[in-house]
Amino acid sequence: MTLPRPAQQALDAFAACPGWEQRARLLMQWGERLAPLSEEDKQEVNRVSGCESQVWLVGEIQESRWQFRATSDARLIRGLLAVLLARVDGLSAAELDALDLADWFNQLGLARQLSPSRSNGLNAVLQRMRELVAG
Amino acid sequence: MPLNSPWRTDFPGIQALDAEGQTYLDSAATAQKPQAMLDSLLGYYASGAANVHRAQHLPGERATRAFEASRGKVAQWLNAASSEEIIFTRGTTESLNLLAYGLEPLFAAGDEIVVSALEHHANLLPWQQLALRRGLKLVIMPLDSCGQIDLAQAATLISPRTRLLAVSQLSNVLGRWQPVRELIALAQAQGALSVVDGAQGVLHGRHDVQALGCDFYACSSHKLYGPDGVGLLYGRGTALAQLRHWQFGGEMVLEADYQHARFRPAPLGFEAGTPAISSVIALGASLDYLAGLDQAAVIGHEAALHARLLAGLSARDGIQLIGEPQVALASFTVAEVHSADLAHLLTEQGIAVRAGHHCAMPLLKSLGLPGAIRVSLGLYNDGADLTRFFVALDKALELLR
Numbered sequence: 423m424t425l426p427r428p429a430q431q432a433l434d435a436f437a438a439c440p441g442w443e444q445r446a447r448l449l450m451q452w453g454e455r456l457a458p459l460s461e462e463d464k465q466e467v468n469r470v471s472g473c474e475s476q477v478w479l480v481g482e483i484q485e486s487r488w489q490f491r492a493t494s495d496a497r498l499i500r501g502l503l504a505v506l507l508a509r510v511d512g513l514s515a516a517e518l519d520a521l522d523l524a525d526w527f528n529q530l531g532l533a534r535q536l537s538p539s540r541s542n543g544l545n546a547v548l549q550r551m552r553e554l555v556a557g
Numbered sequence: 558m559p560l561n562s563p564w565r566t567d568f569p570g571i572q573a574l575d576a577e578g579q580t581y582l583d584s585a586a587t588a589q590k591p592q593a594m595l596d597s598l599l600g601y602y603a604s605g606a607a608n609v610h611r612a613q614h615l616p617g618e619r620a621t622r623a624f625e626a627s628r629g630k631v632a633q634w635l636n637a638a639s640s641e642e643i644i645f646t647r648g649t650t651e652s653l654n655l656l657a658y659g660l661e662p663l664f665a666a667g668d669e670i671v672v673s674a675l676e677h678h679a680n681l682l683p684w685q686q687l688a689l690r691r692g693l694k695l696v697i698m699p700l701d702s703c704g705q706i707d708l709a710q711a712a713t714l715i716s717p718r719t720r721l722l723a724v725s726q727l728s729n730v731l732g733r734w735q736p737v738r739e740l741i742a743l744a745q746a747q748g749a750l751s752v753v754d755g756a757q758g759v760l761h762g763r764h765d766v767q768a769l770g771c772d773f774y775a776c777s778s779h780k781l782y783g784p785d786g787v788g789l790l791y792g793r794g795t796a797l798a799q800l801r802h803w804q805f806g807g808e809m810v811l812e813a814d815y816q817h818a819r820f821r822p823a824p825l826g827f828e829a830g831t832p833a834i835s836s837v838i839a840l841g842a843s844l845d846y847l848a849g850l851d852q853a854a855v856i857g858h859e860a861a862l863h864a865r866l867l868a869g870l871s872a873r874d875g876i877q878l879i880g881e882p883q884v885a886l887a888s889f890t891v892a893e894v895h896s897a898d899l900a901h902l903l904t905e906q907g908i909a910v911r912a913g914h915h916c917a918m919p920l921l922k923s924l925g926l927p928g929a930i931r932v933s934l935g936l937y938n939d940g941a942d943l944t945r946f947f948v949a950l951d952k953a954l955e956l957l958r
Contacts, residue, residue, distance in 0.1 A: 442905040446956055474913045474928055475897040495927075496897040497957070534904075543897075 428508035429526075436505070436530040445531060449501030456504050459493045470550045473543025475499050481554040487512050488555060492547070502535055502544055515555050523548055560861055560940030564850065567591045568937045578907040580945045585729050585757060585886050585933030586911055587779045590843070594783060597842030601835045609834055610808045610825065624834055627841030628824070634844050635774060636765040637791050644797075644824040645832050646788035649756040650679040652775035653723070655790060655827060656752060657683035659800035660721065663750075666692035668720040671744070673698040673706045673735070675728045677917040680754040680775075684723055694718075698740075704731035704880020708739055715740070719749040726758030730915050730931065732882030734758070741770050750796060756780060761885050762856060772796035782935075783843040784836035790827075797823040804829035855936050859885065862934050862943065869947045873954075879929055886933035888915070894957050896928040902953035903930070908946050 425433065432452070439445045459468075463480050470477040475496030482489050490511055492503040509526050510518060527533050527544075535544050565571060570589035574581050581589065601623070607616035609624045625640070632640040646652045664670075670684045674697050688695040696719070698711045706724065715722060722744035726737050741751040755776040758764060766774045773796060778787035792800070802809065802820045807830040811819045820826045866887050870876050875892040882888070890896060900912030911931040914921045921928065932946060 442902075443952075443956065446902055446905065450956075474900075475895060476927070496895040496901075498898045498901045 426509070426512060428511070432505045432508045433529060436532070439531065446498065449505070449532075450497050451501070452504035452508075453497050453500030453502075456493055456500055456507070457491055459491055463491065464493075470543065470546050472546035473499070475543060477503070477543050477547055479503075479547055479550050479554075481551065483515075486514055488515065488518060490551065494543070499543055502532065503547065505530055505532070506544070506547065510551065518551070518555050558940070560858075560865065560943075562858060562937050562939040563854070564591075565937045565939060567593070567846070569595065571935075571937045574909070579909055580907055580942050580949075581909045582932045582934065582938065582942060582946060583909045583911050584935035584938070585780070585931065587785065588760070588782045588935050589937060590784070591782055591846045593846040594839045594843045598784060598835055598839040601838050606834070608831055620834055620838075623838045623841070624832070627837045627844075630841045630844045630848075631789055632791075634763070634848070635759075635789075635791050636767055638767060638794065641824060642791055642794055642797065644790040644792065644827045645837055646790055646827075647786055647833070648779070648788035649754065649775050649777040650683075650788070652773075652788045652790035653679055653683045653752070653754065655803055656773055656775070656800070657687040658803040659827070660750065661687060661691065662801055663799060664691045664693055664720055667694070667718070669694045669696050669716070669718045671696045671698060671711075671715055671719050671722045671724075671749075673711075673724050674700050674923055675704065675706070675731055675735075675917065675920050676723075676725055676754070677729050677756070677915065677920075679756065679916070680723055680725055680752075681919065684721075693720075698724075700731075700880075704728065704733045704882070706735050706740065708736055711740055712743055715743040715747055715749070717747055719744060719747050721750045721752065723752040723754065725754040725756070726764070727755075727761065727884065728880075728917075728920075729757045729886070730888050730917050730920055730929070731880035732884055732886040732888070733880055734883055737771070738769055745770065750799075757885065761859065763852065766791050766793075778836065778840045778843070781840070781843065782847060783840035784833070786833040787836045787840055792823060800827065802826055806830050850936075859934060859936060862938055862940070863887075865940060865943050866932060866934070869943060873950070875954075879924065879926070886931055888929045888931040890926060890929050891954065894954065896930050898957055899930055899950075899953055902956060903946075903949055906949035906952065908949045910946070 459478055464478050468478045468480050470479050475494050477494045479492045490507050494500045527536050568589045605616045607620040609621040628640045628643050631643045696714050698706050698714055701707045724740055737753055744751045751771045752773040753771045755774050759776040760781050772793050774791040776789050779785035809826050809829045811821050877890050879888040896912050913928045
């Protein structure tokens, strides 16, 4: 399956990143590209609990394709959300279901950000995404 | 100036982490273990495991003797009047839950339990839930600006309605010794029971439970350079006698038939089921190891490290210490920088510190903080660990600002 264009961009950019500093800088740059969420979107119902930082996730289905928007008050989490959204945006529920997101972060060299530690937010975000998709 | 820990080589875990490029500054969460403890753990299993307090056979007797010898060492470590005053649990949290259930019948609606604003969840939630079960009032003692329980206000809050005081000796966020002796005296004057949470305090200096005058003292082995899965609960003999049994099964029973049973007194009556035998025995080895160190040298080393930590933090712009820590740890935030981002970049550089709410959510909320970074020290840390931390901190802040 061919990658969505933003995902391919992320892969190219992160694959070219030799060290943690460049990766961190890149993550923060990607984080700045997230579409802003309105104050209305930042309601408790859209807040993903289980994150050390605040994360909000909104998912909408349009013509059987999922569109997600997300943000966080922490910059690196925003970057992680951006590369996550780059991979999942516009997929159908079935495609989302079949997607190995751990493998995605692995390919980006960000696998450790999926640590099972409870203070780590990204797993909670993935779980919320699955809940939204499962309806 | 080098600040080397003469005990670092006694800890294979700290050296293994070192070799992996990891600087361990999270001992307030759990401590690394001395070789002596690892030898004891392996030795117990390698020489033949057996259950305790149940069997006549040789392996059983050997295990029971070693297990009970550890109880004696703990009693000595805390200066309890007798080893009968030491109950083994799974951790500080279980010790405090044991008390909250075991003392429940002593409370009536309207009674008050007094805790402080700095309690971590283990010394808050069991009392909070007991208060909810029994219709009690949970009274919170406020802190002063240094992060110390305000004694003047405490004196007005501890009243004739107070039935129990539960307070931490040393906060895991603020790193400040609390005036527990004075608070216990206030509680005693009102006829209230007193519980000291020694989870952090127990490993920084020796504490004498009889001199403290508390009825109960709870702590964990894993922070005291011992194995995890073991907690300690000291109870003064007369206080233990007031405890109702709370978990049932195994050798805690004296006599059982189908409809009724009678139970043993403390300590065995409060150690239902098979305990963490190997861990209890190995804790004894950790205590032997610690007892063999020059206590003044350990305290001096930790104080020098702590001073260097505080000096390094205060030398940097925008860093806000939480409270005025005196020992072992420092928690801080950085203006305009999210703690989660900072933690992320410290992790990238192999610095193991804690970030978040440190299981003390109400405290951080009351300070208006979503989270903080905590650097905590053990006796095996040295100046080079702090140097690496500060280099990483500067690098992280350079990226984030």
